[in-house]
């Protein structure tokens with residue numbers, strides 16, 4: 001990509017590090033891996049804790065201690081590549097993104113220190129307990145409305161379309177301050193980003209997504225300008241106030257870019273989290289009944305979902321200098337694929353790691369929100385939304401169950417994991 005650095009393109013893929021085990025065939029986009037990554041991830045980790053995957057041109061790191069070490073050393077393992085497309089883009093998509101006014105800048109997940117820390121100070125304030133509390137009535141009201149509509153239409157229902165997709169999008173849009181009238185087009189613009197940066201879209205799909213990204217960026221710029229003139233009680237207005245007070249600490253373009261990035265971050269992964277929660281809980285009737293009897297158990301249940309069936313099963317880094325990962329010497333410029341799917345079920349960390357247990361005392365040791373300076377800014381927000389929804393579903397539809405014998409489909413991408421549809425009944 002040309003002038004902006006929000007989604008860069010990999011210049012060239014360095015070969016496997018000397019002496020590093022190489023896997024010539026496995027890919028995180030394989031059908032069997034997308035359907036169920038866990039047994040394959042465990043076997044890969046047992047074979048070689050660190051190896052090079054030719055399919056994605058990346059060093060795969062499988063064990064918690066090594067992932068931890070990578071996340072902790074942000075100078076050696078930069079996050080500048082986390083939004084980059086995995087595979088080269090088609091020239092037609094380049095052309096679309098070459099629009100002179102498409103110029104968001106890297107601000108959060110893909111911005112290196114010290115700038116990242118400078119910006120994060122101000123964005124962190126927007127995720128205060130106070131703002132979460134102001135969001136709670138909205139999450140409750142909207143959840144009840146969506147459940148009413150679902151119950152009204154009758155059992156069975158498709159959960160993604162009727163609940164798990166609309167709720168997180170609308171919630172993050174209210175959090176940011178977008179007007180409700182824009183929800184439909186905002187959902188279209190933001191819904192496809194996982195294909196662009198983490199999947200393998202066709203040239204036509206790339207052009208369509210790129211067009212939406214440019215439209216969405218233009219919308220964010222207009223929206224930010226209107227909030228500057230007419231502030232409200234929302235995240236965008238708070239960030240603009242921070243810019244007005246400290247223009248040298250967060251620039252106007254950085255405010256626009258945070259808004260641009262946040263709606264995707266706060267949307268897709270929660271849709272999957274809500275689905276994965278039902279996938280884990282509903283077939284295990286004893287645990288579901290425990291939650292129906294005591295909704296406070298939802299807090300630890302969500303941690304266990306994040307460990308056992310995370311909506312994010314990997315993340316990336318790139319080495320800024322020659323270094324060592326595990327016992328492998330790795331040159332500068334190497335893409336590192338951190339495999340949460342193996343680390344979150346590591347047998348020497350959790351007892352019986354392949355069992356789902358909402359009463360597990362150390363469920364929250366998972367790595368699904370990352371670690372270190374880039375630790376997920378929305379972790380509390382995401383868990384809170386999922387807890388509230390779980391509580392409400394348990395209270396309103398205790399007889400909720402999954403429709404038997406359904407084939408789940410997972411959107412092909414290297415990172416985000418949740419079924420594209422989920423049939424439920426009551």
Ligand code: HEM
Nearest residue numbers: 108109265266269273312369370371374375376377378382
């Ligand atoms: C289940 C839901 C979610 C998962 C699994 C998830 C996961 C992650 C992960 C793995 C990272 C990278 C951490 C690192 O590099 O160390 C991250 C960063 C981030 N997440 Fe989330 N996230 C979720 C929900 C959210 C939500 C709801 C928001 C916003 C409302 C959000 C906003 C962010 C932001 C802004 C960053 C970048 C932080 C920084 O670089 O300082 N996330 N998330």
